[in-house]
Amino acid sequence: MTGQDSIFVGGGGEGHGLPQNLLLKYGNRHGLIAGATGTGKTVTLQILAEGFSAAGVPVFMSDVKGDLSGLGASGSASHKLHGPFMERAAKIGLDLQYRAFPVTYWDLFGEQGHPIRATVAEMGPLLLSRLLELTEAQEGVLNVAFRLADEEGLPLLDMKDLQALLVFIGENADAISTRYGLVATASIGAIQRRLLVLENQGGARLFGEPALDLADLMLTDAAGAGRINILAADKLMNSPRLYATFLLWLLSELFETLPEVGDPDRPKLVFFFDEAHLLFDDAPKALVDKVEQVARLIRSKGVGVYFITQNPADVPEDILGQLGNRVQHALRAFTAKDQKDLKMAAETYRPNPRFDTQEAIRDVGTGEAVTSFLENKGIPGIVERTLIRPPSSQLGPIDPALRASLMAASPMAGKYDKPIDRDSAYEMLRARAEAAAREAAAQEAAEAPEQDAASPWTRSSPGAREGGADDGYARARRYDGGRDPAPKPRSSSSGRSDSVGTAFAKSFARQLGSKTGQAVVRGILGSLFRSR
Template structure:
């Protein structure tokens, strides 16, 4: 798999070493996007599905053949290679907001308490409440599909905190209120669409087209990346789902999938130690599931050492070194390579041109090769973005839309809790009517603890729900 070239030779990234993971780094405008594109095309040609994020809006050109512009021909002449065999690649576009891609969703239950707390940027106390909510949902077999389910169960737990304290610990109204405020802000930012059904089926990311090329899945992340905790949390959830769902396969000649993680620094910024430990664990173990990961960021210093040590294949584009912090980053980047006696790595990093890179790939024995100064090979599909009409046309023909484009709202925690309350209120009303015809001296039945919990929840799962239930009981038309 020829990836780069210099005067001495072509340089190959060995497919059997892809699951040792990789790192693409460099300053803004240094050529990282083209490197992602070249690698994704090569992986697709080998029949390997690819998942990547289009953060800047310039990675949708896979669906159009490349064009030999004058500037591009000059670049090829400078690099010393001929024109590539221009072609297109099977591509599926995704978009959490459902605008320029099929909706990509998950459910609250699938996201789990840890990632949910990460998304909402909760403190330790609030995260404990979230864990309690998930435990109650699991114990009572309540599905948490979307935000309204989560809010309903939050209110239920808060209203019945006295009864729940023995099994689940203390639940404070202040912490519940703080979480609900975070959820309100989250919803106002338009991110509620992230949760719901149909949820993403990871198997749909692992397919090839009829020509045996691996499908390139492009997530439109221009808007999503403006919310770093959601962007990084959602992608981490995807990685963990791949790890949980795939079988152990050991060392493969070709990985089952390559997962690019652009703007990788967003994962690690302000991540608590327990989350970093879990990320490190997934990175170490997911290779045995046949998944290769390439992190993309500006500097190797953006990645914790424990994770950096797991990334065997390196592509380093130019770095600027105007400040002491930037100079330190250059030294860190240089030290991450196996030295080449032909040049000083730290010096060359600051002198690379656009499209040039320092590379070090693993050999057949899994040992990093000495660093080389190279030009990245040219891409075969269009550099830059495709227009909106082309993307929408591609979406109509990719056979994914029929599964994901229409949202489904099936019965879950919100509806089940509401039905419980309606049932209990109806029973209470019938009991009141019945008691009018019974002896005044007859002892009134005492509510069980479960009766009290369900009744008290009537006023606690949202004012709109409360009004709907009361109006229904009083015989007026209920509003949904």
């Protein structure tokens, strides 16, 4: 499977190709696994993950179809493909030994793996805008919200924190616009609606604490094998933008957090990005530029990134040019565009005089590929037709009982299962509003005797001071259709302008007394009341 310094990928295809090995010292030079549906990309992904794990390199990968969970179980002689596997192993000179690999199962929804979370602040306004599909104006408002949270000391941890902060901005739009630029209430409403849609799709589970500790993705087992982190993504794929945004956030966090290591003898972590086209579909230039920056620089942090997609054309050229290790399964050329893509894919390989690369990419069968791996000094290897080696672990998904058993034995068991809801923006803003409401009530109570003494209605009848039913106050209410006379306006107790936080507290306190305000409070704070 793997030598001291390389991973055996395959060999001995129809073109009588040489054995193909991925050198571990170039494992952080990134790679590409491409090919049409059903041509064997998943098996290639599985055997590369096995090879890195056996070499002591942790792996992170998403399981889009539910097939990769079998990495946690050993292959078996009773499997229907055991015979063909052994035949292929003999053909390419492989001593196939079945074995399981150390795995950690993750799931954004906490159903098929340990919950995996990020805070709103960690996600940041750029990725969050991408996730919510915001316009440029709406993204500007979101940037104001993040800036305001930093200046007011309001931690943004979960979705209700962001929702409460947006209510604050809406209530104080004029004052905030003066300081940060125009904040349109229509944009705030649009963001709130997008957050509601995301919440209905289950995306709210992504945000909160305990947030993922990146060190937990870079573990080895007692025997020194790298743990394979598998994100259950079959359900997550129903929200493809959420899937792509989360993986990009994770990649960005690795880039921002890990130290420089230069050119290690093997990667510190290998990151497989399946369905990579979702990352670039309709992506704004700023986001594509960020991906390019991460891909270009993260290799010096010891992280290798491998994109898995149907067509190399799905990946922007600037990023494609950085992918040195390539496994190209069959591409079908049914249309003029397909033929153009096929030609472009063939032109990116170092040619082999024994066969035509373009024809080979079109004609290779299932489980066979056109491969090229970096050689000594980082030179791209000559393209070869390659029979991909069979996996040592189970091909296909494992049963739920085994998954549950592996999760219970995982070092992550119990660490992320129970969410934590500590004081953050939501709780702090509510506390400020309650304090402002109490202060307003106390001030009103203190001014009430002065109002009574100064009122002509209370002076018109002694019975008023004695609580008589027919006092002047009661008559005034009858004359005014039952309404209370307008209270005397209160002057501000301070000439200083309110801070942003104080302004929010006062506006929020005013809302508490109105039916509209009560509806807002129920909508924003109701989840907290229900949890108590």
